[in-house]
Amino acid sequence: MTPIHLGNNSDATSTSSKSSSNHTQDRNQWPHGFLPKEQFPAFIDLLNQSFDEVIGPRVDQGAIVYDAIRSASELPHGWTDVQSPGVYRLERKSSIDDSRIDPSCEEEYFGYNVGPHSWKKYLFPPLTTLMKSKKTTDGWQMEMTAEPIRRRVLLGVRACELAAIAIQDKVFLTSGTVDPIYQTRRNHLLIIAVNCTQAASTCFCTSMNSGPECRSGFDLAMTELSDGFLVEVGSDAGQTIFESLKLRTVTTDEIDRGRTRRARAVDQITKRMNTDGIRDRLLSQLENPHWNDIASRCLSCANCTMVCPTCFCSSVDEVHELTDDEIVRQRRWDSCFNVDISHLSGGPVRDTIRSRYRQWLTHKLATWIDQFDTSGCVGCGRCITWCPVGIDLTKEVATLCEESS
Amino acid sequence: MTIAPSLSPVPQQGSWQSHPAEIVSILEEIETVSTYRMRFRDPELARSYRFKAGQFNMLYVPGCGEVAISHSGPPDSDTGDFLHTIRVVGRVTEAIRALEVGETLGVRGPFGNPWPLETYRGRGFDVFLVAGGLGLAPLRPVVYQLLKERDHYGRIGLLIGARSPSMLLYSEEIRAWESSGIEIQRTVDRADRDWHGSVGTVPLLIDRLRGVRLDRTAMLVCGPEVMMHYSAQSAIRLGLDPSAIWVSMERNMQCGFGHCGHCQWGSLFLCKDGPVVRWDSAFSKMRVRDL
Numbered sequence A: 001m002t003p004i005h006l007g008n009n010s011d012a013t014s015t016s017s018k019s020s021s022n023h024t025q026d027r028n029q030w031p032h033g034f035l036p037k038e039q040f041p042a043f044i045d046l047l048n049q050s051f052d053e054v055i056g057p058r059v060d061q062g063a064i065v066y067d068a069i070r071s072a073s074e075l076p077h078g079w080t081d082v083q084s085p086g087v088y089r090l091e092r093k094s095s096i097d098d099s100r101i102d103p104s105c106e107e108e109y110f111g112y113n114v115g116p117h118s119w120k121k122y123l124f125p126p127l128t129t130l131m132k133s134k135k136t137t138d139g140w141q142m143e144m145t146a147e148p149i150r151r152r153v154l155l156g157v158r159a160c161e162l163a164a165i166a167i168q169d170k171v172f173l174t175s176g177t178v179d180p181i182y183q184t185r186r187n188h189l190l191i192i193a194v195n196c197t198q199a200a201s202t203c204f205c206t207s208m209n210s211g212p213e214c215r216s217g218f219d220l221a222m223t224e225l226s227d228g229f230l231v232e233v234g235s236d237a238g239q240t241i242f243e244s245l246k247l248r249t250v251t252t253d254e255i256d257r258g259r260t261r262r263a264r265a266v267d268q269i270t271k272r273m274n275t276d277g278i279r280d281r282l283l284s285q286l287e288n289p290h291w292n293d294i295a296s297r298c299l300s301c302a303n304c305t306m307v308c309p310t311c312f313c314s315s316v317d318e319v320h321e322l323t324d325d326e327i328v329r330q331r332r333w334d335s336c337f338n339v340d341i342s343h344l345s346g347g348p349v350r351d352t353i354r355s356r357y358r359q360w361l362t363h364k365l366a367t368w369i370d371q372f373d374t375s376g377c378v379g380c381g382r383c384i385t386w387c388p389v390g391i392d393l394t395k396e397v398a399t400l401c402e403e404s405s
Numbered sequence B: 001m002t003i004a005p006s007l008s009p010v011p012q013q014g015s016w017q018s019h020p021a022e023i024v025s026i027l028e029e030i031e032t033v034s035t036y037r038m039r040f041r042d043p044e045l046a047r048s049y050r051f052k053a054g055q056f057n058m059l060y061v062p063g064c065g066e067v068a069i070s071h072s073g074p075p076d077s078d079t080g081d082f083l084h085t086i087r088v089v090g091r092v093t094e095a096i097r098a099l100e101v102g103e104t105l106g107v108r109g110p111f112g113n114p115w116p117l118e119t120y121r122g123r124g125f126d127v128f129l130v131a132g133g134l135g136l137a138p139l140r141p142v143v144y145q146l147l148k149e150r151d152h153y154g155r156i157g158l159l160i161g162a163r164s165p166s167m168l169l170y171s172e173e174i175r176a177w178e179s180s181g182i183e184i185q186r187t188v189d190r191a192d193r194d195w196h197g198s199v200g201t202v203p204l205l206i207d208r209l210r211g212v213r214l215d216r217t218a219m220l221v222c223g224p225e226v227m228m229h230y231s232a233q234s235a236i237r238l239g240l241d242p243s244a245i246w247v248s249m250e251r252n253m254q255c256g257f258g259h260c261g262h263c264q265w266g267s268l269f270l271c272k273d274g275p276v277v278r279w280d281s282a283f284s285k286m287r288v289r290d291l
């Protein structure tokens, strides 16, 4: 296989690369092809041979999570999820008697919605070593630790997740300081997106203008049909792989079936959030008594921030290696719901759940726009599903801003 | 008001890489507060390192942790040394106090937006510095710079508040500044028998200012948050425009370059959009409890 040059699937990194990368407007000029289901396992094998790691969906402990995938048989074939505020349940598609489900899609590889994991853990790892210090007779020596480069495929990235990656690109690559860990990992990614053909009750990407259809930010994008995948190229790296697959061109019937399936996802999205002027509307409600009402329900457990694909807060810990003379600094995910995050020697700034939930929601939906020129929310619904008490941000926003929803 | 200084952050490239620096000397200032003279071990770094008044470093004691500490020395020292005035309040500052001359700690920086001197230099502006307690430390580099560029400014005032006369920082040096043409006013919360100066809080000193040229004065305020709040209000009562008043904010900081999220204050990352913030941006946030 010809060498694959990675890292041109992002708007953030492509500005510095000479190669022509993906552009939404050129989209129809990129080739489309048809990958029959019988050939799909060989495709996964090919990816595994060409990359250090293929990360994709698999069933683990009652949820669909992202992990290393060695063969197509590890994918959640035939599984789907049922989600609502505070609830997530896996089911076999064949066991669901639901008119919304087309019987011909029982055997889907990608017939589920987003789960508790996001791709963020591969770009902004939950725990990383930053620096090492060693005490010598001449004082401390300090050096940054570098991790080995791993070329990864992210398989099954949804439109809202592409949007989330683009948001974290802004945080870690283009806001003034580049995070070298994020950058190295980001530059060695092949992103294979999969269009949603169904939606959960918690999804609201249409309100956040982030889905459900994948438009940019991928190397390849696929739409799953009963007998195969429509494959669309989004970058030069995607093109290289596309060519090596020697796919036949798609028929108009297949294009129509793909469109129908993608439309089904749109039709199934019922959750809405009014984002018109949301920054100003929310920031004018900082003293609204409803924050107290939310605080009486919220456990400040931080689940919502851990599952959110855009949350980026972190803290650094000192870790002693063997002796007190060798110390590493480790960065781990943190959350604005943890009281220590605002610690000052006189006490925490945000010492109430009210102030912490308010920080989370107003950051996500309002001040994020000032900081990064984009909302911090992509409408994936994870924080709604994984909140143990089922707090739904779209409802809280509606109440805070007094809309009839 | 005629000036419209930009609120946009100084472009910066931060890093988690800390660099060993040696403690060259330690000067005990007042109870629990000492000034450390430091120098990077790497000669090239010691030579090239530059900072501006108002910026801070992250000081790192391996195995213990890292803290944000403002520069308190002259911004353009050509010896490669830099100064930090540190109060012992907890874990890391305690560990710094345990260090002796010749020992090393980690330093990375400088971080943050400096005091806006470039906005006012050479335009005939009067500058008033208002310091509460340890808030004088981040303002001392400003004094050094103003004295060095004395001709570029009009009247220079320094209003200092401390809890008691024995808590007045840099008192000997301040007498020298006084004789170099800086108007100094001091006040303490609690006087002792030898104190003949004013008693009360710093905003009081602002209330008493006379002859302030309202369209040609900048005020830089640093101290506890309530003190900055009342000082700014006094300045506004005096007739100063909010855009001529600057404060330096303190929040928990871990990275210094807008990645860790700790220092957020409304839409600002105080590590890079601050710590120096113009009052018209600060005041709406300061009014909100627990923001």
Ligand SMILES: Cc1cc2nc3c(=O)[nH]c(=O)nc-3n(C[C@H](O)[C@H](O)[C@H](O)COP(=O)(O)OP(=O)(O)OC[C@H]3O[C@@H](n4cnc5c(N)ncnc54)[C@H](O)[C@@H]3O)c2cc1C
Residues within 6 Å of the ligand: A343, A344, A345, A346, B056, B065, B066, B067, B068, B069, B070, B071, B085, B086, B087, B088, B089, B090, B091, B092, B093, B094, B134, B137, B138, B249, B250, B251, B252, B253, B275
């Ligand atoms: C921009 C800036 C400039 C500062 N300049 C100075 C200075 O010149 N001199 C000085 O003595 N102090 C200064 N401080 C305050 C200093 O950072 C804290 O006193 C110090 O972090 C306390 O650490 P500790 O471990 O001793 O205390 P602990 O209470 O044990 O704190 C534990 C940890 O919480 C964090 N933390 C605690 N208090 C603060 C705080 N006030 N600000 C930020 N993080 C905090 C630190 O990460 C600290 O290690 C500054 C703070 C900021 C944000």
Ligand code: SF4
Residues within 6 Å of the ligand: A304, A307, A308, A309, A310, A364, A376, A377, A378, A379, A380, A381, A382, A383, A384
């Ligand atoms: S805030 Fe909630 S819905 Fe929005 S991106 Fe984060 S987890 Fe998804």
Ligand code: SF4
Residues within 6 Å of the ligand: A297, A298, A299, A300, A301, A302, A303, A304, A305, A337, A383, A386, A387, A388, A389, A390, A391
């Ligand atoms: S909103 Fe829900 S998930 Fe988030 S901290 Fe509160 S209880 Fe936990």
Ligand code: FES
Residues within 6 Å of the ligand: B252, B253, B254, B255, B256, B257, B258, B259, B260, B261, B262, B263, B264, B269, B270, B271, B272
């Ligand atoms: S200190 Fe990390 S974002 Fe400001």
